[in-house]
Amino acid sequence: MVPTQYYLVLSAILFGLGAVAFVFKRNIITIFMSIELMLNAVNLAFVAFSQAFGKVEGQVFVLFVIVVAAAEAAVGLGIIILIQRNRQSLNIEKVNLLKL
Amino acid sequence: MIAFLQQYAFWIITIVKIALLLFIVLTVNAYLTWFERKAVAHIQSRWGPHRVGPHGLLQPAADGLKFLFKEDVTPAGVDRFVYYLAPFLSLMLSLTALAVIPFAPNPLPFKILGEHVYLWITNPDIGLLILFAITALSVYGIALAGWASNSKYSLMGGLRSSAQMISYELALTMSVVGVLLMANTFSLQSIIEQQANAKWGVGFLGWNIIAWTHQGLFFPQIIGFICFFTSAIAETNRAPFDLPEAESELVAGFHTEYSSFKFAMFFIAEYTAMITVSCLATILFFGGWLSPFASTPFWHFTYYIPSITLIPFGLWVIYDGLKYETIFGKLILPAIGFAMFAIGGALIALPAVNDYIQPIFWFTAKIFVFLFFYVWARGTLPRLRYDQLMNVGWKLLLPVSIANVIVTAGVVIARSYR
Amino acid sequence: MSPVLLIFFVLAGLAVLGALSLVLQKHPIHSALSLIVVMVCLAGLYLLMGAEFVAAVQIIVYGGAIMVLFIFVIMLLNAGAEERTDFSKLAKIAGLPLALALTASIAAAVVKPDPGVPAVTQVVIPNATEKISSMLFNEFVYPFELTSFLILVAILGALVLAQREKK
Incomplete structure (x- = not known):
């Protein structure tokens, strides 16, 4: 028997680590991966609540999140390929045309 | 002692089953390489291996020894962790896939440590989904091997394989949905059992490839099967879809830089994946362990088919062995032949054992037909070009399998309105 | 400790380790591998909770499609190890504390026993x-x-x- 709280704490830790990675990483692909990590953390909380309440709505929502993540990955990686092609670098600092 | 054993009976039996299955699968793997080389050789009017042992039967053992004793070269500049992880991952995933495959419906006729012993390691309700999950992960072994080797050819092979496997996974999954719609379950055992109620009780009519059951309206899954098997061949990176290791272009593709036992691990993984795919094709489309004949008293003589095949083959092996000049051939072949003869005879003498052996016999026979298909395709079909490969996957197999799903869904709905 | 709890702690520990390694690894492929570890662990946790279908979908879609796409792109672009550049001063000073504060506040919010939430995730x-x-x-x-x-x-x-x- 695992208390619901444990899952939620784990979800919070993973989300926090994802946020840290999002801020600290310099490689665009890794930054993108940290978004996926945060989405996963949220999914964990959804499933934990769904099982705790005995309702499947949470799991349905997880499926939606996964679909959106897949669509996002397709477009995002396309953009990353374009950035690499135009700037010959994956460093986020080099993508600074809008900077003053 | 006995009490201790009985307390942990489930775990002990499971571990023993895993060890047995590993032993059987690795042996079958070894002889599959022999069979493949022999069959391809005969297709190309050659002899194939015939030096080591009678008919080259000891060639797998020689190959295994060679793999073990060869120098294990690690090229300079590789990413060590990933380089070592990749073959391990490939092997582990392809062997794990076998754990969910049910080989026979009934438990062994006797109890061991007070437990029924079923011929599967585990039989979960979502067996098919687990298999697909493992297939989905198995691309990493190849892609990472290609990347970690720090070599252009390997990288090309890895890139090709990851693109190819993602593309064909879609068609593979869609082609099975037709079967799932009719079976209403992900459990592999239930999928087989659902194929048992054939029209007029004629076994093979009920198989999903024809799907003519008592429910009246039916739609054969032959299109689904063709899509499934084609994409499964691509998924296992076998000819004619073996672009990741196309030796005329990429040396050996993703495993160019692997030697010795790490190469053997890729090799075993590939052949195990072939066995898994053959099992899956058998279960999903060809009725698994079900006999193709009717189960009426008139057809009861088909129960003797295992004996009828084993006895003459055993006699022929004895005859062939006695012709051999080497002492070894004179001894080992007649021994094998006599064993086959004896097993065939024993099956006739012991009807209970014979009844029990039926599902296993049919399952194995069907698996070997598919394995032969693999070898046959490799021996006769030319390798596809990369753009052709992508065209077949995306423009042919995927739309056709989606159409198959739609038609099957229509038939299932129409059935429910009658 | 019951076996279920033990499995939970093993999987949760692996997941946290994987997430940490995602942050700490320099090379994108290593980060991607760490993320795959996290995803497989989460799938295991879903199985532990009894959400079989979501677990399978998690591995098939996340592990088998999305992450393969990531690795494919990393291989295609031949991305090397990460370049170290200076952070902005704000990130340097306030980044880690703020991130920790975020984690702590979320954790505190969920740890505080809410009477509305059932205590045990084992409803079948x-x-x-x-x-x-x-x-x-x-x-x-x-x-x-x-x-x-x-x-x-x-x-x-x-x-x-x-x-x-x-x-």
Whole structure:
């Protein structure tokens, strides 16, 4: 028997680590991966609540999140390929045309 | 002692089953390489291996020894962790896939440590989904091997394989949905059992490839099967879809830089994946362990088919062995032949054992037909070009399998309105 | 400690380690591998909770498609190890404390026992997969159709983006 709280704490830790990675990483692909990590953390909380309440709505929502993540990955990686092609670098600092 | 054993009976039996299955699968793997080389050789009017042992039967053992004793070269500049992880991952995933495959419906006729012993390691309700999950992960072994080797050819092979496997996974999954719609379950055992109620009780009519059951309206899954098997061949990176290791272009593709036992691990993984795919094709489309004949008293003589095949083959092996000049051939072949003869005879003498052996016999026979298909395709079909490969996957197999799903869904709905 | 709790702690520990390694690794492929470890562990946790279908989908879609795409792109672009550049001063000083504060506040919010939330995640939902599918095609049918539209847009977008311009 695992208390619901444990899952939620784990979800919070993973989300926090994802946020840290999002801020600290310099490689665009890794930054993108940290978004996926945060989405996963949220999914964990959804499933934990769904099982705790005995309702499947949470799991349905997880499926939606996964679909959106897949669509996002397709477009995002396309953009990353374009950035690499135009700037010959994956460093986020080099993508600074809008900077003053 | 006995009490201790009985307390942990489930775990002990499971571990023993895993060890047995590993032993059987690795042996079958070894002889599959022999069979493949022999069959391809005969297709190309050659002899194939015939030096080591009678008919080259000891060639797998020689190959295994060679793999073990060869120098294990690690090229300079590789990413060590990933380089070592990749073959391990490939092997582990392809062997794990076998754990969910049910080989026979009934438990062994006797109890061991007070437990029924079923011929599967585990039989979960979502067996098919687990298999697909493992297939989905198995691309990493190849892609990472290609990347970690720090070599252009390997990288090309890895890139090709990851693109190819993602593309064909879609068609593979869609082609099975037709079967799932009719079976209403992900459990592999239930999928087989659902194929048992054939029209007029004629076994093979009920198989999903024809799907003519008592429910009246039916739609054969032959299109689904063709899509499934084609994409499964691509998924296992076998000819004619073996672009990741196309030796005329990429040396050996993703495993160019692997030697010795790490190469053997890729090799075993590939052949195990072939066995898994053959099992899956058998279960999903060809009725698994079900006999193709009717189960009426008139057809009861088909129960003797295992004996009828084993006895003459055993006699022929004895005859062939006695012709051999080497002492070894004179001894080992007649021994094998006599064993086959004896097993065939024993099956006739012991009807209970014979009844029990039926599902296993049919399952194995069907698996070997598919394995032969693999070898046959490799021996006769030319390798596809990369753009052709992508065209077949995306423009042919995927739309056709989606159409198959739609038609099957229509038939299932129409059935429910009658 | 019950076996279920033990399995939970092993999987949770692995997941946290994987997430940490995602942050600490320099090379994108190593980060991607760490993320795959996290995803497989989460799938294991879903199985532990009894959400079989979500676990399978997690591995098939996340592990088998999305992460393969990431690795494919990393291999395609031949991305090297990360370049170290200076952070902005704000990030340097306030980054880690703020991140820790975020984690701590979320954790504190969820740890505080809420009487509305059942304490144990072990409710077995009978026929969960069946319920998910019927819900997907009845109550949530419009969002479901919308996601199909979203995927179509994503496919077109990816095609347009990745296409080389013809000159």
